[in-house]
Structure formats: structure tokens, C-alpha cells
Amino acid sequence: SQTIHQWPATLVQPVGSPLSLECTVEGTSNPNLYWYRQAAGRGLQLLFYSVGIGQISSEVPQNLSASRPQDRQFILSSKKLLLSDSGFYLCAWSEAAGAFEQFFGPGTRLTVL
Amino acid sequence: QKEVEQDPGPLSVPEGAIVSLNCTYSNSAFQYFMWYRQYSRKGPELLMYTYSSGNKEDGRFTAQVDKSSKYISLFIRDSQPSDSATYLCASSKGGGNKLTFGTGTQLKVEL
Numbered sequence: 001s002q003t004i005h006q007w008p009a010t011l012v013q014p015v016g017s018p019l020s021l022e023c024t025v026e027g028t029s030n031p032n033l034y035w036y037r038q039a040a041g042r043g044l045q046l047l048f049y050s051v052g053i054g055q056i057s058s059e060v061p062q063n064l065s066a067s068r069p070q071d072r073q074f075i076l077s078s079k080k081l082l083l084s085d086s087g088f089y090l091c092a093w094s095e096a097a098g099a100f101e102q103f104f105g106p107g108t109r110l111t112v113l
Numbered sequence: 114q115k116e117v118e119q120d121p122g123p124l125s126v127p128e129g130a131i132v133s134l135n136c137t138y139s140n141s142a143f144q145y146f147m148w149y150r151q152y153s154r155k156g157p158e159l160l161m162y163t164y165s166s167g168n169k170e171d172g173r174f175t176a177q178v179d180k181s182s183k184y185i186s187l188f189i190r191d192s193q194p195s196d197s198a199t200y201l202c203a204s205s206k207g208g209g210n211k212l213t214f215g216t217g218t219q220l221k222v223e224l
Contacts (some may be wrong), residue, residue, distance in 0.1 A: 006156075041218035043119075044157075044201070047206055100145045100205045102212055104156035 002027035006105040019078040023091030032092040033074040038088040086112045119215030132189040136202035143204040148187045151199045177208045
């Protein structure tokens with residue numbers, strides 16, 4: 001069966017510090033991968049998605065970036081965090097072409113102070 | 114206008130009640146409709162999905178889509194305290210396309 005991992009689970013960072021959140025998927029090959037941010041009362045906002053290694057599509061211009069160095073690894077980064085970057089970050093995967101169901105990881109709660 | 118609208122609640126019901134959760138959408142191209150359940154501080158989990166119009170039942174849960182009115186519903190029968198969570202509806206144009214989520218409805222089932 002497939003599993004998705006995210007770490008860290010919780011993170012508190014000062015404004016202006018860098019960020020690296022990691023997501024890995026097990027039990028599947030060549031998944032589509034997604035990064036979402038969930039803010040209170042605002043639902044899930046798609047930040048990035050990837051259909052393959054090195055292939056990243058950005059949905060929302062911001063100071064975040066994503067990378068996919070390996071087939072089942074997805075990384076969310078920032079060089080300098082802003083207060084507005086606080087939120088609950090979720091990674092999700094879906095099967096490649098033809099699938100619409102997405103499966104989510106446990107999330108990372110980021111607080112920027 | 115958001116493509117998928119959902120009343121944020123909170124919705125509070127007594128144990129055993131029938132719960133009705135609803136979403137509306139504006140994009141006629143949406144073909145797949147999903148419901149996710151999210152417990153506090155956890156990632157969303159897929160509850161069920163439907164394709165186009167119609168009903169789908171899974172245990173105490175029934176998903177209903179009316180494409181003519183662009184209305185999505187989730188019914189929970191015999192609600193339990195363990196059903197207390199935020200319920201997110203989502204829609205997609207089809208395989209390989211992105212999901213568009215509603216903001217979620219917070220449900221509390223009280224003893």
C-alpha cells in the first residue's frame with residue numbers, strides 16, 4: 001500500500017529564516033505530487049504540483065519554491081520566510097495521468113514569528 | 114466568485130442525527146466530485162467520490178451530485194461523535210486535472 005510522509009510535523013521559525021519541508025511517498029512510482037497551504041477559513045490553496053522529476057508548476061507567485069530531486073520526493077523551500085507564510089502545509093500525491101483522487105500527508109504546521 | 118463554495122459552519126448536531134453538508138460550484142466543466150474528512154491538525158482523507166450526477170452510498174455516508182443546479186451534498190446518517198471533523202468538498206474536470214476545494218464545513222456531533 002502507498003504511504004506519504006511529511007516532516008517536520010511542527011516548525012517555528014523567525015521571519016527572514018530559510019525553510020525546507022520534505023515530503024516522500026512510498027509504494028508507488030512516478031506519482032503526481034502537490035504542495036498545498038491551508039489557512040484558517042480559507043481552504044486549501046494549491047502552491048505547486050509536479051508530474052515528474054525536475055518538473056514543477058507554480059500556481060501562486062510568492063517567496064516559496066519547490067523541487068523534486070527524486071521520483072517520490074518533493075521539497076518546499078524558502079530563502080526568507082515572511083509572517084504571511086505561517087500555515088498548515090500539506091503534501092499530496094495522485095497516480096499519474098488519468099487519476100483525479102489525491103491522497104494527503106499528515107501536514108506540517110509552520111509558525112513564523 | 115470562488116469556483117467551489119462551502120458554508121464554513123460550524124454545524125453542531127446531536128448524536129444520531131442526519132447531517133447534510135453542501136457545496137455549490139460554478140464551473141460546468143467539473144465532472145468529478147469528492148468529499149474529504151479532516152480531523153483537527155491532520156491531513157484530509159478521501160471519504161468518497163462521484164462522477165457526474167447521481168448518488169453514491171458507502172455505509173452511513175451518501176454523496177449526491179446535481180449537475181443541473183451545480184449542487185454537491187454529503188449526507189451522514191446516524192451521526193457519531195467520531196464524525197466530528199471538517200468536511201471539504203472538491204471538484205475536478207477529470208483525470209490529471211487539479212482539484213478545486215471548498216473552504217470546508219466544521220461539524221461537531223455532540224453526545
